[in-house]
Amino acid sequence: MFAFIVGWGGALLLLGWSLVMNRFMVSMFNKFSDRLPEIEGFDWEKFQQWSAAQGTLKTVMQILLAPVIIAVFLFIASGLYHLFLMLVRGNRKNFEATFNVVAYGTAAQIAEIIPFCGSILAWVYGIVLAIIGLTEAHETDSWKAVFAVLGPVILCCFCCLVLIVWG
Secondary structure (H helix, E strand, C coil), rough: HHHHHHHHHHHHHHHHHHHHHHHHHHHHHHHEEECCCCCCCCCCCHHHHHHHHHHHHHHHHHHHHHHHHHHHHHHHHHHHHHHHHCCCCCCCCCCCHHHHHHHHHHHHHHHHHHHCCCCHHHHHHHHHHHHHHHHHCCCCCCHHHHHHHHHHHHHHHHHHHHHHHHH
16 A cells, blocks of 8 residues: 555656646747747647647546556566566565565655656665665575666666667
8 A cells, every 4th residue: 555655646746747847848839939930731739739638638647547557566576576586596585575675665756756856866766775675575685686676677678789789
């Protein structure tokens, strides 16, 4: 439950900052709309109305789907961390311990209240919390927790690199 409250709160904070920045961009668009280039068959006013409608739909979908996305994230992240802990024999406790670490690690999302850099800070602090949490919860070495947390990210980056180079 903690993860849903904090995760949804973080999502709403991020959405709030997104709306503030969107309003700023709309005001800048209106201010400089007389300087926009004339493009044959393109109506800037209709484009602005369409863009506003898309923003509203996006906002509603983010609010409604946030709990589902949080639940999916919790299970996928917990599963990956636990799998990578198993690879280095660092899983001295069950899956529930890993799930609790990931769930309580969502507390880092509160950093999203900070404009512009809050998401990055939340991401970095979430990694730190996961490493410390896995080390303590599973009573394992910290390098095993680092491997469990950073291993999936490194593997994903490696696979993307292989696809780019040889794809």
